[in-house]
Amino acid sequence: MTHDLSDAQPNTHALHLDAALLSALRAELGSRVDTAAQMLETARADRSGHISSGPPIAVVHAESVADVQATMRIASAHRTPVVVRGGGTGLAGAANAGPGQLVLSTARMTRLLEVRPEDLLAVVEPGILNLALDEQLAPHGLWWAPDPASRDIATVGGNIATGAGGLLCAKYGVVRDAVLGVDLVLADGRLVRLGRRTVKGVSGLDLTSLVIGSEGQLGVIVGATLKLRKIVSETPCTLTATFAEVRDAARAASAVTSSGIQPAVMELMDALSLASAHRLLGLADPAAGASQLTIQTDGPAGPAEAEQIAEILRQAGGTVSITLDSEEGERLLSVRRAMLPAVETLGTALIEDVAVPRSALADMFDEVARVERQYGVTIPTIAHAGDGNLHPTFVFAGPEVPPVVWDAAADLFRSALRLGGTLSGEHGIGLLKARWLAEELGEEQWDLQREVLRVFDPAGILNPGKVFAVE
Numbered sequence: 512m513t514h515d516l517s518d519a520q521p522n523t524h525a526l527h528l529d530a531a532l533l534s535a536l537r538a539e540l541g542s543r544v545d546t547a548a549q550m551l552e553t554a555r556a557d558r559s560g561h562i563s564s565g566p567p568i569a570v571v572h573a574e575s576v577a578d579v580q581a582t583m584r585i586a587s588a589h590r591t592p593v594v595v596r597g598g599g600t601g602l603a604g605a606a607n608a609g610p611g612q613l614v615l616s617t618a619r620m621t622r623l624l625e626v627r628p629e630d631l632l633a634v635v636e637p638g639i640l641n642l643a644l645d646e647q648l649a650p651h652g653l654w655w656a657p658d659p660a661s662r663d664i665a666t667v668g669g670n671i672a673t674g675a676g677g678l679l680c681a682k683y684g685v686v687r688d689a690v691l692g693v694d695l696v697l698a699d700g701r702l703v704r705l706g707r708r709t710v711k712g713v714s715g716l717d718l719t720s721l722v723i724g725s726e727g728q729l730g731v732i733v734g735a736t737l738k739l740r741k742i743v744s745e746t747p748c749t750l751t752a753t754f755a756e757v758r759d760a761a762r763a764a765s766a767v768t769s770s771g772i773q774p775a776v777m778e779l780m781d782a783l784s785l786a787s788a789h790r791l792l793g794l795a796d797p798a799a800g801a802s803q804l805t806i807q808t809d810g811p812a813g814p815a816e817a818e819q820i821a822e823i824l825r826q827a828g829g830t831v832s833i834t835l836d837s838e839e840g841e842r843l844l845s846v847r848r849a850m851l852p853a854v855e856t857l858g859t860a861l862i863e864d865v866a867v868p869r870s871a872l873a874d875m876f877d878e879v880a881r882v883e884r885q886y887g888v889t890i891p892t893i894a895h896a897g898d899g900n901l902h903p904t905f906v907f908a909g910p911e912v913p914p915v916v917w918d919a920a921a922d923l924f925r926s927a928l929r930l931g932g933t934l935s936g937e938h939g940i941g942l943l944k945a946r947w948l949a950e951e952l953g954e955e956q957w958d959l960q961r962e963v964l965r966v967f968d969p970a971g972i973l974n975p976g977k978v979f980a981v982e
């Protein structure tokens with residue numbers, strides 16, 4: 512698809528510099544410095560569909576904090592750009608590396624270092640996968656709430672660097688609500704320990720929060736202290752409600768939010784997403800044009816909350832069904848989880864990510880419909896309706912994003928901003944959305960944020976050309 516804006520073709524001088532860097536790295540890190548063609552090819556792309564203009568110099572497979580520090584010291588001395596990489600599952604092109612860049616992978620740093628059930632916290636290395644973490648916490652009766660749909664392939668370090676969310680954050684919060692502290696290796700190799708192990712704490716500036724969502728531009732996350740929860744033992748109640756119009760489904764979701772009842776999951780699928788998912792899973796076609804809310808309540812109050820929510824949905828015009836059966840609940844949620852592969856059966860999919868205040872959800876769906884009509888494009892859309900977070904997914908033919916799709920996407924991003932929303936609810940800015948960031952932040956804040964980056968990374972070697980890139 513579109514090429515990385517941050518890299519340039521190597522010349523002879525650059526190749527000479529690359530060789531000097533490689534020999535310094537190999538002297539300290541030996542076989543952990545990888546230049547295999549297949550590995551370099553993998554590092555060119557994340558899961559956004561974007562690919563850089565060529566392979567990076569090397570991938571360092573860090574196995575310890577010391578490895579990360581050595582890599583950063585050497586990269587700093589050679590003024591070589593470094594792209595940190597976890598699972599490579601990002602959807603904004605932020606982990607894509609190109610010519611003249613070094614990739615620092617934290618994927619081998621996978622240990623759960625400490626679990627403290629009495630404090631509801633755990634300390635982890637950054638490369639641990641969400642799923643592996645929860646499997647190791649389960650015997651303690653604990654879990655870490657952030658649950659991106661990529662949980663079996665994404666790393667906790669990548670979750671923190673992107674500020675990830677997931678289906679359950681309607682009730683249990685996003686990564687930002689679930690991290691107490693972060694160990695960070697700075698661009699020059701120094702290690703700083705940010706945050707604390709206490710639930711409260713206001714000494715100094717909150718640099719942990721600054722690192723969450725920083726997309727590999729402030730430093731390398733080499734450890735994290737995570738806030739845990741007790742596993743909810745009761746079987747969740749699952750509701751589905753179908754509506755003739757997507758706007759009605761969105762308004763019903765807003766009514767649930769304003770009632771103060773807190774569902775664990777509240778997902779909205781528009782008509783095209785729902786029909787595509789049914790087709791992919793071999794289910795009977797839904798009613799023509801129908802959109803669907805899928806909601807789960809959990810905990811001791813789950814059944815009573817489900818009944819209250821059902822009443823709100825009926826009053827909003829929905830056709831509602833409820834199940835207490837966990838297998839049936841899982842089957843209903845699997846329809847929602849099938850959305851991305853389902854729309855990929857329609858063509859190439861550019862999955863986008865915007866968020867609006869929850870009361871503006873219906874207006875944002877109106878904007879999706881307007882943009883579809885105005886530009887003649889197809890945009891199946893699902894929403895984490897409990898958070899006001901939409902994933903409009905542009906479908907088109909061929910491998911390249913056509914200019915009309917970018918025009919339509921830009922129009923839609925501006926609609927989200929006009930409604931008081933943001934360019935990204937959970938996937939980040941990366942490479943894909945860098946050109947619109949200044950519109951959201953305003954000139955003064957954009958400058959201020961760039962100054963903050965310079966304090967952490969004066970030479971600008973950490974993930975350059977992303978987030979704050981200017982064309």
Ligand SMILES: Cc1cc2nc3c(=O)[nH]c(=O)nc-3n(C[C@H](O)[C@H](O)[C@H](O)COP(=O)(O)OP(=O)(O)OC[C@H]3O[C@@H](n4cnc5c(N)ncnc54)[C@H](O)[C@@H]3O)c2cc1C
Nearest residue numbers: 597598599600601605660666668669670672676726727732
């Ligand atoms: C099928 C699918 C479903 C998805 N569902 C969701 C979802 O429900 N919610 C959601 O929020 N996202 C979702 N995503 C996007 C993606 O999985 C998340 O953004 C995830 O948090 C990225 O983790 P990663 O380890 O793959 O990071 P990468 O893609 O490797 O990196 C992402 C960014 O983090 C930086 N980074 C990675 N590790 C570190 C580190 N140790 N230190 C500093 N910077 C680092 C990289 O430089 C880059 O900027 C989905 C992706 C796919 C493919």
